[in-house]
Every structure is written in C-alpha cells, then in structure tokens.
Amino acid sequence: MTFRQARYDEPLLCEKTRPASDSDTDFFDVPVSLRRKRLDLPQVSEHEVVRHYTRLSQMNFGIDTGFYPLGSCTMKFNPKFNEELARLPEMARVHPDQDPSTVQGILQILFELQGILAKISGMDAVTLQPAAGAQGEFTGLLLARAYHLDRGDAGRDEVILPDTAHGTNFASAGMLGHKIREIPSEDGRVNLKALEAAVSGKTLALMLTNPNTLGIFEEEAVEIARIVHDAGALLYYDGANFNAILGKTSPGKMGFDITHFNTHKTFTTPHGGGGPGAGPVGVKAFLEPFLPVPIITFDERAYGLDWDRPKSIGKVRAWLGNSALLLRAYAYILSQGSDGLEHVSERAVLNANYIRHRIEKHLPVPFSGLRKHEFVASGKPLKAKGVRTVDIAKRLMDYGFHPPTVYFPHLVEEALMIEPTETESKETLDAFSDALIRITGEDPELLKSAPHNAAVSRVDEVRAAREPILSWRMLQRAKGTEPHKA
Ligand SMILES: *Cc1c(COP(=O)(O)O)cnc(C)c1O
Numbered sequence: 001m002t003f004r005q006a007r008y009d010e011p012l013l014c015e016k017t018r019p020a021s022d023s024d025t026d027f028f029d030v031p032v033s034l035r036r037k038r039l040d041l042p043q044v045s046e047h048e049v050v051r052h053y054t055r056l057s058q059m060n061f062g063i064d065t066g067f068y069p070l071g072s073c074t075m076k077f078n079p080k081f082n083e084e085l086a087r088l089p090e091m092a093r094v095h096p097d098q099d100p101s102t103v104q105g106i107l108q109i110l111f112e113l114q115g116i117l118a119k120i121s122g123m124d125a126v127t128l129q130p131a132a133g134a135q136g137e138f139t140g141l142l143l144a145r146a147y148h149l150d151r152g153d154a155g156r157d158e159v160i161l162p163d164t165a166h167g168t169n170f171a172s173a174g175m176l177g178h179k180i181r182e183i184p185s186e187d188g189r190v191n192l193k194a195l196e197a198a199v200s201g202k203t204l205a206l207m208l209t210n211p212n213t214l215g216i217f218e219e220e221a222v223e224i225a226r227i228v229h230d231a232g233a234l235l236y237y238d239g240a241n242f243n244a245i246l247g248k249t250s251p252g253k254m255g256f257d258i259t260h261f262n263t264h265k266t267f268t269t270p271h272g273g274g275g276p277g278a279g280p281v282g283v284k285a286f287l288e289p290f291l292p293v294p295i296i297t298f299d300e301r302a303y304g305l306d307w308d309r310p311k312s313i314g315k316v317r318a319w320l321g322n323s324a325l326l327l328r329a330y331a332y333i334l335s336q337g338s339d340g341l342e343h344v345s346e347r348a349v350l351n352a353n354y355i356r357h358r359i360e361k362h363l364p365v366p367f368s369g370l371r372k373h374e375f376v377a378s379g380k381p382l383k384a385k386g387v388r389t390v391d392i393a394k395r396l397m398d399y400g401f402h403p404p405t406v407y408f409p410h411l412v413e414e415a416l417m418i419e420p421t422e423t424e425s426k427e428t429l430d431a432f433s434d435a436l437i438r439i440t441g442e443d444p445e446l447l448k449s450a451p452h453n454a455a456v457s458r459v460d461e462v463r464a465a466r467e468p469i470l471s472w473r474m475l476q477r478a479k480g481t482e483p484h485k486a
Pocket of ligand 1: 135166169
C-alpha cells in the first residue's frame with residue numbers, strides 16, 4: 001500500500017481566478033444598469049471549486065483514509081451513524097438557551113449519559129461540562145481544592161504526579177498555581193516508596209494516569225489510593241485511557257475520588273488538530289455538592305436545571321457542554337450492547353500487544369510486563385546509522401500510515417508510542433508491523449529525506465512552533481503584503 005498522492009500544491013481559489021474578459025460579460029447580454037457590481041470574489045467555475053476542495057481534502061490524512069496509530073489519542077473508527085444523529089435538525093438546531101421544557105429530549109439523553117458514565121467509572125455523580133480531557137483535569141482539581149477549603153483545610157497546595165503521567169496533568173496543576181511534586185517511576189510503574197516520601201499534609205491530590213503513558217497498568221492502584229488517602233489528600237484518575245479498562249475495572253473500584261473521560265477518544269467523535277472534545281468528570285458522592293452548575297435534574301416527570309448549588313465551583317464552560325459530542329458518546333455506548341464495551345477494551349489491548357510482539361525484536365520495548373491499549377517502542381538501535389525516530393515516522397507516511405506519537409513519553413529514548421485501537425483488522429496490524437520492520441532495514445538516506453510522496457515534505461518544526469503562520473492572512477502579513485479585502 002502506498003500513498004497515492006503525487007507531491008503538489010493546491011493554489012488558493014483567489015490565485016486561480018482569471019480576469020473576466022469583456023466577452024464573458026457580453027455573453028449574457030445583460031443591460032449594464034442591471035449587471036451586478038463586480039465583487040472582489042474569485043472568478044472560478046463551480047467545477048473548479050469542487051475540484052479545489054476535493055483536492056484539499058485529499059492532501060489530508062484521517063482515520064477514514066488509513067491506519068492512525070497515534071499513541072495516547074485513541075484514533076478509532078468513528079461510526080457514521082453517530083454523525084447522522086448529531087446532524088439531525090432536532091439536535092443541530094436546538095439552542096442552548098431554550099427553556100428546559102422545550103428541550104426535554106436532549107436533557108434526557110444528557111441525564112442518562114451521566115448515569116452511564118457514573119456506572120462505567122464507578123463514581124456517583126458526573127458533570128458533562130468540560131470541553132476536553134485537560135479541562136476535565138482542571139475541573140477535577142478545582143473540585144478537590146473546593147473540598148479541602150470547605151473543610152477548612154487551606155494548607156494543601158501540592159499535586160503529586162508520577163513521571164509517567166500525561167503532560168496535561170502537569171499543565172492543569174500548573175495552571176491552578178499548585179506546586180508539582182514529580183515522583184520517579186520504577187520499571188515504568190509508580191514507586192511506592194517515592195510516593196510515601198512525597199505525600200504530606202500539604203498534598204492536595206495525586207493524579208494518576210492509568211494505564212500510564214507507557215501503556216502499563218498500575219497494578220498497585222489500590223495501595224496507591226490508600227497511601228494518598230491516609231495523608232488526607234484526594235485521588236484523581238486520568239481516565240483518558242479508558243479504552244484499556246472499559247468493563248474490566250474502574251477508578252471507583254480502585255478507590256479514586258475523581259476521574260475524567262475523553263469521550264472523543266473512548267466513545268468516538270472525529271478529533272484531531274486540537275478538537276473538538278468533551279471531558280466529563282465523575283466524582284464520589286462527597287464531592288457532588290461542588291460540581292459545576294447547572295445540574296441536570298429529573299423529578300420522575302420532567303428534566304430541569306438546578307442553579308441553586310451554594311458549594312458549586314461555578315461554571316467551567318458555556319451551557320451544558322459539547323452536547324453534539326455527548327450525543328455521539330451516548331449513541332456509541334448504547335450501540336455496544338451490554339457486554340460490548342468489555343470487548344472493546346479486550347480487543348484494543350490484544351491489538352496493541354500483537355504489534356508489540358511483532359516488532360519488538362527490531363524496535364525494543366523497554367520495561368517489563370504486558371501492555372494495555374498502547375505501548376512505547378524505542379528507535380534507539382537505529383541511532384548508530386544516523387537514523388532518528390522522526391525519520392521512521394516520516395517514512396511510515398510513504399507506506400500510507402499515520403505516524404505514531406514520537407518523542408513522548410520522555411522516559412523512553414527515541415520514543416514511538418503506538419496505539420492501534422480495537423477497530424483495526426489483523427491485516428492492517430500486520431501491514432503496519434511489516435512496514436515498520438522493513439523501514440528499520442532501509443537505506444538511511446531514504447529515511448532521512450522521507451516522506452517522498454506526501455503533499456508536503458519536511459517542515460521546519462522548530463520554526464513552525466516559534467513563528468506559527470496558521471492562515472493565508474498571516475502569511476501575507478509575514479511577507480509584508482496585506483491581503484486584499486474579500
Ligand atoms: C489525551 C489525553 C489527555 C488530554 O485530553 P484532551 O482532550 O486532549 O485535553 C489527558 N490525559 C491523557 C492520558 C490523554 O491521553
């Protein structure tokens with residue numbers, strides 16, 4: 001399988017435009033007084049417009065084009081039925097400011113989804129407001145803070161993070177101004193001695209990514225919870241990786257107090273390039289009074305909204321959350337049937353371990369034991385030939401695969417973080433493994449200049465991060481030519 005695209009650039013429509021000649025206007029024989037004033041719009045035919053947008057769409061890569069094993073992002077197939085539901089006028093044309101009595105249907109769906117997510121996570125109450133996993137973490141820490149303050153315990157400002165935690169955990173704790181105590185791992189797992197040394201009366205919470213960023217399940221989770229609770233602190237479970245544990249276990253069972261879901265990952269919404277998302281947060285009953293307002297209520301007759309929550313942390317997002325995503329999550333979960341979610345996680349874990357076994361002789365996978373839904377291989381053996389992980393990743397594009405996550409987590413040198421998800425066939429897993437193995441034996445020069453048949457080759461990534469030029473207007477400004485007004 002190779003990528004079909006030849007390398008080409010697609011000009012902007014306004015660059016394709018051709019000046020209208022006199023004969024064009026004469027052709028229509030419209031009296032001058034009735035002719036529309038010429039607007040400064042691209043002069044192109046419908047056919048050219050269709051081709052323009054179709055070509056642009058083909059320069060992109062998505063889960064609908066090919067295998068997308070981007071570790072930590074759970075790029076599974078998004079059933080098209082969910083998309084149909086989200087586009088129904090009853091959904092798409094509801095206004096979030098409508099009176100609850102006129103939107104009973106969506107309120108019912110959201111209310112039921114809260115109950116389903118509570119059951120899956122082993123929690124007692126759920127808010128659907130946060131717009132992403134990272135915002136869920138932020139919300140969760142706000143809840144933990146509100147809880148401690150409510151008890152008059154104001155001295156807790158430290159958040160403990162294992163070095164295997166997801167990067168957003170550090171960012172969320174940092175944004176709230178908390179002190180971060182990072183604890184080292186041992187063989188890719190939380191080191192309990194280090195944890196015991198770190199907890200104190202200053203600990204606000206521990207945030208645990210489980211399975212962690214190495215794809216390893218923290219088997220000591222219950223003991224971890226005991227140590228943290230004994231110090232009076234709370235436990236936050238980063239549940240972005242729920243795909244690995246659905247129906248098997250839950251943060252509630254492990255003794256955790258707060259967790260978030262990434263519905264866009266686990267419960268299928270097309271995501272990438274930064275959005276869209278939904279990051280519902282589940283909590284144990286003692287934290288319920290602090291949840292964001294409004295709370296969706298049901299009195300056996302009608303659904304409503306309760307704003308009268310004196311201990312609430314307030315709002316974290318406009319209205320009730322990203323409801324179109326939440327509807328997709330609801331539809332996806334129901335479509336799996338009673339034991340379907342368990343099969344999802346079984347298959348996701350099987351697929352990850354299958355690829356791991358196929359490639360680990362060529363690209364070692366540090367740390368011991370089974371992996372869950374993803375694993376992290378190392379490109380270190382190729383360094384002697386001058387080949388870096390980024391070269392392997394770029395070369396995979398020539399074989400028609402989206403590269404895995406690279407250089408993360410930092411615990412593994414030249415990291416390649418691979419998450420196949422459950423929706424891929426054995427043929428795809430084999431084709432990907434074959435390509436990866438073949439690449440490790442290819443001519444270094446071929447790898448260093450890859451990709452060879454994508455629309456865009458290598459970009460200057462440092463410059464792209466430092467001077468992001470993200471639109472045509474920004475490009476014109478950077479070139480010193482102001483855009484003409486459209
Ligand atoms: C994706 C991810 C997050 C962040 O979720 P966003 O929706 O991207 O904000 C947090 N933790 C883990 C483990 C993740 O994989």
